[in-house]
């Protein structure tokens with residue numbers, strides 16, 4: 169994320185840039201670095217702190233878990249046998265020791281949540297019995313099925329859309345036969361496979377790389393036909409072997425720590441074979457020995473408990489099933505449920521029906537009841553499927569409830585719902601949607617706090633107009649909090665905290681600000697996180713905001729791609745020098761084939777956006793630009809115009825990548841690699857909204873091909889490089905020649921800054937300098953413009969040949 173910020177800011181490396189704080193690229197205004205730190209020291213300090221905090225959280229969780237397991241086993245060893253279990257059995261929710269039955273059941277509950285596999289480590293799987301097991305137990309009961317495989321089956325029987333409830337309320341499942349099963353089993357390996365539409369057969373090989381307990385490892389490869397079969401297998405073999413707490417995948421320090429542990433692990437693994445059920449790190453050595461002495465497998469895995477689990481699972485019901493039951497086509501974004509079947513207020517219903525909104529989308533159906541219940545939730549749903557409404561409706565209900573509670577004795581007018589989002593345009597868009605929903609609710613107001621407006625005016629507006637729902641970008645909100653504008657006391661009554669585009673806001677670039685904001689919010693509150701992409705790391709750090717017993721609601725489904733089937737995706741790999749020729753060609757081609765075209769062109773930085781816009785304007789195309797360096801008034805005007813228009817091209821940086829709802833976009837072109845896979849998905853998501861069709865095109869240079877690996881599970885078709893006709897070439901060259909050198913120089917600097925911050929390209933500075941020079945020539949600059957010495961030092965480019973330094 170930081171690199172993203174840098175990209176936006178790196179359009180021109182002027183002195184003023186480096187004296188500005190690395191605020192959010194999309195929202196915040198300038199702030200100075202406290203303590204006289206420079207930008208890099210500031211960044212490193214924050215990254216270090218964030219890492220430390222994460223590690224601390226993980227350690228705490230680990231310790232708690234270990235302590236509980238130890239207590240449970242100790243209780244089991246010393247007298248808590250089956251016979252007296254009934255009298256000594258503590259409540260499931262207490263922190264006291266559990267009986268073996270409860271222990272196995274609670275573990276089963278944890279592991280059998282689809283999605284829980286994110287929390288497993290590679291070795292999770294059943295204990296592989298010593299030789300005699302393979303000889304003495306019949307093959308059906310002895311199949312060395314992995315926990316992953318078991319969950320896959322169980323998950324499959326629940327369909328693709330799921331609600332995973334961390335509490336005992338759980339979800340329901342129905343047996344949907346092998347079709348669902350195979351799609352779910354593939355889901356867990358989505359990074360390695362193309363899509364959930366791939367063949368139907370469950371392939372045991374897929375487990376080979378994941379678990380030493382996979383069928384191949386055991387010398388067998390078998391297909392599992394029914395979940396009851398699997399349950400039987402698990403009952404006999406022991407379901408759970410080891411749960412190691414996975415640390416931050418990206419941290420090399422932590423990686424090496426885990427590697428170091430591997431040797432030790434091997435030692436205790438041998439012991440473990442004799443019977444431990446749930447184990448953790450080296451602490452299980454002791455535990456396993458005790459289990460070995462006193463407890464039999466029979467006691468640890470009582471058949472009755474597995475049956476209970478089976479019954480439990482059969483009660484759970486997936487969202488998918490609900491959809492099928494109500495005859496809704498599986499590719500529709502809509503559910504069969506109507507808003508008037510829910511408990512939202514009649515005045516909101518009136519506003520909805522007036523806008524022609526009757527049916528819920530799937531994400532709204534899947535989340536509304538949960539959110540209205542006051543539960544915390546982490547929600548994942550595809551782009552353009554109505555997530556904003558899914559959180560605005562509970563926000564309005566929360567406000568109504570709080571205002572009618574009779575406890576309204578606040579000294580200052582309270583803010584009951586706070587919605588955090590990454591960009592100014594998105595905040596305004598959500599506010600507009602909120603206002604439309606509140607049309608008939610007198611006295612309830614939605615307001616925004618976003619950068620680019622005057623601080624004092626914000627303050628006056630907040631004081632003079634009703635504001636029970638506040639929508640803010642983190643930077644500006646923090647400015648208000650830090651400047652003691654009276655906002656903190658108004659937030660003390662907060663009931664609901666919502667983070668839209670949660671993965672971006674919990675990423676390192678924003679996380680610190682989000683943490684500071686959370687520190688100012690009451691602990692007793694409901695929190696909801698929404699995004700179309702939720703990488704594993706985000707699921708982990710979501711604990712910063714959510715309660716431990718939050719629900720994870722995923723309407724996409726494991727193994728199903730996060731992009732829409734109706735959006736055709738393709739990729740062109742062409743030399744970087746040709747990109748400025750190819751883009752106009754591709755635009756003209758699309759325009760000639762599409763009557764009501766509406767195109768978004770994403771460029772990697774603000775200044776490259778500016779250059780592309782100027783070129784297209786020179787070529788007399790109907791084009792507009794938005795990026796962070798444009799004044800807010802311009803950004804708002806263009807954004808509104810693009811919403812309303814047809815036959816228009818918007819050239820933009822990532823400020824428009826997330827959440828923006830521009831209806832009926834027919835084509836999205838991404839020039840150069842996006843910052844990551846998630847950003848690709850969000851940019852692409854500007855087309856194909858509300859279940860409509862669209863087209864996405866990624867244009868990259870041959871040396872950017874490595875990025876395609878990140879997208880290999882998406883249906884991205886390779887396209888031929890189109891033959892450029894000489895007229896277009898000439899037109900581009902002539903138009904480029906007319907563009908002011910300062911725009912090109914700024915674009916060169918921004919380009920260099922962007923690719924320097926991309927890990928893969930930033931490592932080899934000499935190659936980077938060469939590529940930058942090629943880019944420089946392609947935009948008509950004779951030689952690369954010099955960098956300030958300080959800038960070159962900070963970027964690690966001082967002394968690199970091809971990087972001139974300004975005198």
Ligand SMILES: Nc1ncnc2c1ncn2[C@@H]1O[C@H](COP(=O)(O)OP(=O)(O)OP(=O)(O)O)[C@@H](O)[C@H]1O
Pocket residue numbers: 525526527528529532549550551552553554555556557699700826827828829853857858
């Ligand atoms: N139930 C509904 N019926 C009809 N239209 C709806 C419904 N819910 C939302 N919409 C419309 O769908 C469009 C897309 O919604 P929204 O912008 O909330 O999508 P999103 O899931 O938040 O997308 P992104 O992931 O890009 O942020 C909006 O125009 C919204 O008004």
